Amino acid sequence: MRFMFIVKATGYSEAGGNYNQKYTDAMIAYKKSLAGAGVLVSAEALHPSSTGIRIMYPSDSEKPEILVGPFLADQELIAEYTLIDVDSEADALNWALRMPVPTGCGEFKIEVRKLKKNLGFLRYSGTCALEADLKDQLSMLKNF
Amino acid sequence: MSVSDTHRTIDAIWRIESAKLIAVLTRIVRDIGLAEDLAHDALVIALEQWSQNGIPNNPGAWLMTTAKRRAIDLIRRNKLRDQKYSEVARNTDLYTEDDMDHNLDGEIGDDLLRLIFMTCHPVLPQEGRVALTLRLLCGLTTDEIARSFLAAEATIAQRIVRAKRTLRDRDIPFEVPAGEELSDRLSAVLEVIYLMFNEGYSATSGNQWIRPLICQEALRLGRVLAEIVPYEPEVHGLVALMEIQSSRFRTRVNSRGEPVLLMDQNRAEWDQLLIRRGLKALDRSQKLGRPFGPYSLQAAISACHAKAPTAPETDWIRIAALYEALSRVLPSPIVDLNRAVAVSMAFGPDFGLQIVDMLGNESSLKGYHLLPSVRGDLLVKLGRFDEARKEFEHAASMTRNERERELLLKRAAECNSAH
Numbered sequence: 001m002r003f004m005f006i007v008k009a010t011g012y013s014e015a016g017g018n019y020n021q022k023y024t025d026a027m028i029a030y031k032k033s034l035a036g037a038g039v040l041v042s043a044e045a046l047h048p049s050s051t052g053i054r055i056m057y058p059s060d061s062e063k064p065e066i067l068v069g070p071f072l073a074d075q076e077l078i079a080e081y082t083l084i085d086v087d088s089e090a091d092a093l094n095w096a097l098r099m100p101v102p103t104g105c106g107e108f109k110i111e112v113r114k115l116k117k118n119l120g121f122l123r124y125s126g127t128c129a130l131e132a133d134l135k136d137q138l139s140m141l142k143n144f
Numbered sequence: 145m146s147v148s149d150t151h152r153t154i155d156a157i158w159r160i161e162s163a164k165l166i167a168v169l170t171r172i173v174r175d176i177g178l179a180e181d182l183a184h185d186a187l188v189i190a191l192e193q194w195s196q197n198g199i200p201n202n203p204g205a206w207l208m209t210t211a212k213r214r215a216i217d218l219i220r221r222n223k224l225r226d227q228k229y230s231e232v233a234r235n236t237d238l239y240t241e242d243d244m245d246h247n248l249d250g251e252i253g254d255d256l257l258r259l260i261f262m263t264c265h266p267v268l269p270q271e272g273r274v275a276l277t278l279r280l281l282c283g284l285t286t287d288e289i290a291r292s293f294l295a296a297e298a299t300i301a302q303r304i305v306r307a308k309r310t311l312r313d314r315d316i317p318f319e320v321p322a323g324e325e326l327s328d329r330l331s332a333v334l335e336v337i338y339l340m341f342n343e344g345y346s347a348t349s350g351n352q353w354i355r356p357l358i359c360q361e362a363l364r365l366g367r368v369l370a371e372i373v374p375y376e377p378e379v380h381g382l383v384a385l386m387e388i389q390s391s392r393f394r395t396r397v398n399s400r401g402e403p404v405l406l407m408d409q410n411r412a413e414w415d416q417l418l419i420r421r422g423l424k425a426l427d428r429s430q431k432l433g434r435p436f437g438p439y440s441l442q443a444a445i446s447a448c449h450a451k452a453p454t455a456p457e458t459d460w461i462r463i464a465a466l467y468e469a470l471s472r473v474l475p476s477p478i479v480d481l482n483r484a485v486a487v488s489m490a491f492g493p494d495f496g497l498q499i500v501d502m503l504g505n506e507s508s509l510k511g512y513h514l515l516p517s518v519r520g521d522l523l524v525k526l527g528r529f530d531e532a533r534k535e536f537e538h539a540a541s542m543t544r545n546e547r548e549r550e551l552l553l554k555r556a557a558e559c560n561s562a563h
Binding site (some may be wrong): 001035036037038039040041053085087123127128130131133134136137138139140141143144 | 304
């Protein structure tokens with residue numbers, strides 16, 4: 001099952017700066033360990049909201065309003081996300097707790113969310129074969 | 145031979161030999177990731193040397209000798225650092241590689257079996273088992289596996305890395321399970337093989353040649369397994385099922401790529417060789433003298449169709465009895481629905497309807513659209529069109545598949561005009 005770790009923006013990230021070298025190094029090592037364990041799907045960092053655009057549809061209008069950033073930092077802006085694929089919720093939480101955090105930069109927030117669709121590539125099973133058999137039998141039932 | 149010819153030949157050799165190499169190397173180094181790396185190293189050396197000097201007479205033995213030497217070199221290098229490895233080295237036959245053919249059947253067969261049990265180990269999630277088995281036992285590349293499952297290559301690569309790591313972290317032994325554990329573990333192996341086969345067989349979309357590749361690999365692995373554990377009836381049962389299903393491969397899909405139902409298939413085009421092999425495997429399963437398990441029963445059902453010269457000549461009484469037996473060893477609503485239809489064919493729709501009506505009381509079947517759909521078909525057969533229409537409409541309201549819903553509503557409309 002897939003999980004997204006959403007790292008919320010802070011004053012530092014919104015200002016466009018890096019936290020510190022120690023954090024950057026720890027983050028690189030963290031992503032390496034995710035990849036090494038075979039759980040990393042993707043990880044991306046976003047530019048500050050000053051480069052963002054919002055398309056707003058007011059409740060009584062179908063016409064969009066275009067707003068340009070920066071947006072208010074108390075609106076739970078996103079700074080980066082990491083997508084992982086693990087076997088259980090406990091595994092996901094375990095990995096999330098190991099995500100490095102910058103020290104001395106105030107409050108820091110990571111949100112863990114489960115994705116709706118499984119990444120599973122096995123769409124068929126024995127049931128599928130039996131359902132195919134049923135279709136075959138039904139076609140004979142209709143005709144004889 | 146040109147360089148590209150040589151490369152193609154080496155590819156083919158690799159497909160045949162890689163599983164054996166990895167199996168033997170895993171026994172020596174006790175780590176499948178490392179074993180795979182060493183086998184690849186041997187392949188790289190082969191590519192260099194064979195392009196210049198030509199392909200040796202026994203390329204499999206050459207690869208094995210080269211890979212084993214590298215494994216032993218590695219162990220020697222680690223010897224001072226790691227006492228455990230040096231013990232392994234001491235217990236490994238260093239220079240008996242040359243009479244490889246001598247122990248090909250026994251020893252390497254055992255190593256292959258241990259490897260299958262490892263890649264299909266229950267500590268791994270189902271998808272990890274399938275990916276790792278295709279990679280290590282069937283010699284498929286990550287790209288081939290990804291294309292077969294219409295998944296991203298990175299996804300499959302990560303699955304494989306994760307599976308290997310889990311095996312290492314959990315210290316999963318390279319061994320054939322003994323005693324009571326064996327039958328459970330064997331059924332996990334059979335499940336992986338059947339899953340692989342179904343994945344290739346059920347798919348009508350996707351790459352035209354890569355899908356059958358997965359079926360072929362599953363069948364090949366099944367045949368190998370039947371040779372190394374000939375005393376397990378369900379292994380032969382599964383092989384029989386896959387052989388017989390494969391015999392219809394050419395007729396399952398028409399030239400436009402649309403599926404063709406069994407009744408409309410051209411039976412003259414069924415592959416008689418595969419059918420014969422399937423019937424023989426089923427016979428081997430039966431001769432072991434134990435009651436049929438789910439794979440043998442499904443193979444026996446499939447064999448009834450294979451043996452019927454035309455669709456109306458199908459032995460429905462036998463099929464109905466086999467589904468009855470299957471519903472005992474593999475209780476499932478879909479098996480019961482199959483049984484109901486087979487009973488209708490054998491004894492008339494009244495009897496089939498009785499079975500479906502008994503199923504209707506089971507709460508586990510609530511929301512399963514095939515139940516009202518089958519009931520509708522049986523009611524049409526009995527001329528009870530009003531009731532049939534209601535069943536089709538009910539089934540249509542339950543399915544989420546758009547095409548299926550259209551089909552069911554069409555059936556409902558036909559019931560109206562049947563009056």
